[in-house]
Amino acid sequence: MKASQFLISTLKEAPADAEVVSHKLMTRAGMIKKLGAGIYNYMPMGLRVIRKVEAIVREEMNRAGAIEMTMPVVQPAELWQETGRFEKMGPELLRIKDRHGRDFVIQPTSEEVVTDVVRQEVRSYKQLPKNFYQIQTKFRDERRPRFGLMRGREFTMKDAYSFDRDVASAKASYQVMAGAYRKIFDRFGLTYRAVAADSGAIGGDLSEEFQVIAATGEDAIVYCPTSSYAANMEKAEALAPSQPRGAATQALTKTATPGKSTCEDVASLLNVPLSTTVKSLVLATDTLNDHGEIVKSQVWLLLLRGDHDMNEVKVGKLPGMEGGFRFATLTEIEDHFGCKPGYLGPLNLKKPVHLVADRDVAVMTDWICGANEEDFHITGVNWGRDLPEPALVADIRNVVAGDQSPDGQGELAIERGIEVGHVFYLGTKYSKAMNATFLDETGKPQFLEMGCYGIGITRLPAAAIEQNHDERGIIWPDAIAPFTVVICPIGMDRSEAVKQEAERIYTALLADGVDVILDDRGERPGAMFADWELIGVPHRITIGDKRLKDGQVEYQHRRDAESSKVAVADILGHLKGRLAP
């Protein structure tokens, strides 16, 4: 490609609404152009990146035995009504009426449609397993779209769906996909982690997120540097402390803590470690009748160490929480504790509550909690002596760095990531809702076992940039760079020698299958270099008249601090040594 035949359109300033670096740089590098909130044109430079991402994904999906098809962007509501998602999904599901007033949606995913296809196509166990995927436009009407391609409304996703005859086979299909995802993410050339994720109501361990590591990532990732353990924050287990509870040493004492309503304030006032305090979180669960009216509410008291945070996913799995929970109302709190929030605790309750102690709280001695009296806390609290042993002890907190790894192989560390892929065992959730069956060897209909597997095709470039950039712009890995190599001739219009050498190297690289762009725009060197550093092409060859007279050109990798002089005769070999394998 010659630059004069392409659209190179860089901007000095990032758009005012760009909050994250990938959004800023993709806009400034002319890769995307906003059309509306969360809706972007993929400009020529950006589309080249997206196409390379697609090609890698397609190749590895095919290699893993998945079969490509496409499902419509605009889908009739009927199938979505079969699973109930047409009603259950919130306004992020974009609903449409056609000219005849019939309901449609724009697909955010395609479980319904693919299950409908398979229930028609697959009749016998002999046709299984099957895995269908598509690379297709999706739409989610986010309430507050932002961060450019990171959280757009219209986006491209690769979604795959596996269909199997039984759980064992479904798990094998899941593992094939998880393996393909590792190959895909390896090929992208990004630092990533596959982390165990919560599989929600489905149960089992078959859910992993593929997280591109980046300091700006929205997700906290937990991993063990000395083992292979990795999970997202929702999933990562906090083990029960290995050391037993010590003996009580302090007397129970009511202490004035006027205006100190947080654990931090109390610890500071009393000059004790935050980890000696216990915070009280009051939740509630409701029992509904057939009309959806609340007939009974239960109040829960969750105790967590002052330096720990509640993990809502773990709390949602407590026995009795299956139907969901909410924070208690002020009325409920005062009714049970006789006190406002800020000074709550498990002692001197007005009415009984369901008490849950976090594993760490259960082994504490001489701890501090609210006195259920405004401006007072109690110190020297001890289980068994001052209150009964907790009826329910559970892991209800987020892990913190330094916690023991659940695999016992070291301590946990935490970093940030951007979720770009997800593999998920679905079980029979959709096949049951849509009566998608096959006949087994005995001729008996069985529900299909399913898995689903997504990759955010248009999100990936944004994640790559969050991980790989500097103050000058983007730094693409070779595999997904819009161009692998840029040739920058200086004064091409003045020097025939420069022009000839530029064309010679350009032609040689093209013949070698290298994705190269020759910048023949005639820009000044400073502007030209700034453009390509912003755009982030990883390899640059600069050809100038002066050096060329000495038989040299310059090579610079986007990560190199300086360019190196290379003999003209060696430049192709030198470049080859620097290209990603």
Add this chain to the structure above:
Amino acid sequence: MKASQFLISTLKEAPADAEVVSHKLMTRAGMIKKLGAGIYNYMPMGLRVIRKVEAIVREEMNRAGAIEMTMPVVQPAELWQETGRFEKMGPELLRIKDRHGRDFVIQPTSEEVVTDVVRQEVRSYKQLPKNFYQIQTKFRDERRPRFGLMRGREFTMKDAYSFDRDVASAKASYQVMAGAYRKIFDRFGLTYRAVAADSGAIGGDLSEEFQVIAATGEDAIVYCPTSSYAANMEKAEALAPSQPRGAATQALTKTATPGKSTCEDVASLLNVPLSTTVKSLVLATDTLNDHGEIVKSQVWLLLLRGDHDMNEVKVGKLPGMEGGFRFATLTEIEDHFGCKPGYLGPLNLKKPVHLVADRDVAVMTDWICGANEEDFHITGVNWGRDLPEPALVADIRNVVAGDQSPDGQGELAIERGIEVGHVFYLGTKYSKAMNATFLDETGKPQFLEMGCYGIGITRLPAAAIEQNHDERGIIWPDAIAPFTVVICPIGMDRSEAVKQEAERIYTALLADGVDVILDDRGERPGAMFADWELIGVPHRITIGDKRLKDGQVEYQHRRDAESSKVAVADILGHLKGRLAP
């Protein structure tokens, strides 16, 4: 690809709603699956065809200097309001409201968005010309979607838009695209014709349709077998007859034609050629005031030979018809002619009308028309003698086979076609509406000159099938076949020799870059052959135990009546000789 790893899903019966052969065969061959009216899943077998069409289009568009980008499927209404198309387009423009109640459309084309991009990106004449294209999902909410992919609601289109500094340059860009289209359609391996089309209000000759020739085509195509002339029916000019009008020989005679209200009936009753009769078509034009109210209506009488049909596009270009026309009401007709339709003519009018004579009518002598009296016609009518020479003579009819070609190089013939591509010079229609300008050498803003260029990516396979099929199924040209070659081993599970030979040929073809599928499903020969003939793979190699013992396999092209025996050692060379170059 091995068939066991793919989805081969053929049907004996076509769906009840399939009216055309391509719809029937694509469904029966498992290429598409209906999801809703005019909305289809592209099944794995069909998607392979679509991807090959896309690849050819992409390659030639790139080669012609067009730059790929994509514009969103869901587009904010604002730009569509700028050009007025949001209001003007009918219900085929699918309109949506998002969660905030803002208006959006699903793109049927993208003139507005691309013009918006270019008015931001292009500032100077130095950046011109530019041509941007996308291969993207489109939606048109057809009132009555039918014919499968031929007239679907959701479809894929390649749309390109050129931007130039002046008309001359825009015409050059148009010619580059027209040339690229010829290369694209040549590569598809289909019989097609590029025909001149009407360019509507824009004027000029820069509009061509690319029509795939098929007896079942919706469009009539006019061409001259002895020259390069080709046009669609709307555009094809009927030349004025070269022979002058003869002298009158008959007296004007009122003749009773009771109940004979058509030219056919009258000609039959009087036992004269239909070409001696003249039909009277009564149209009307309205003049509106600023409030859109009709302030004045004019009645027009168009005279056509009884064997000719009116061409609405040509009529719409008559002076005075610029604002559009309609058929006259019964009241208007009776008011001006004093008679009901069926017996109308230009003699004895009650009120004056605008009379337009077709070129052929203007040279007639002794003709027959209605008497403006029920159940009567007049014979022996002659211009100049019985009524004044026509004030306006114009080409207002469809050409018929045997007419002189407008280029004077022979006689016209007519065939049927399916429009799959269209190149169109747009001028400044959109750039003026959206104030899209660039600065010329003198720093003065000028409107961009535009062209637009479409190819129906998902329509093309349907058109290919309409042209290439037989009673057994589809016959794909090599370039867009889902697979180029199928290997059918017979009794692969029983014969190790058959299995080994099948694998050997399969591996050799794959290594040669041939798109081959090995049917390892273990179907019986009859079922296997029927599947592949229905699917339409052009080249088949059959390997059976008996022949293999004689050192032979069988080769059959999908168009061959019988298979030929080929020595095992020669099969690759033999196949190569049959593959499209």
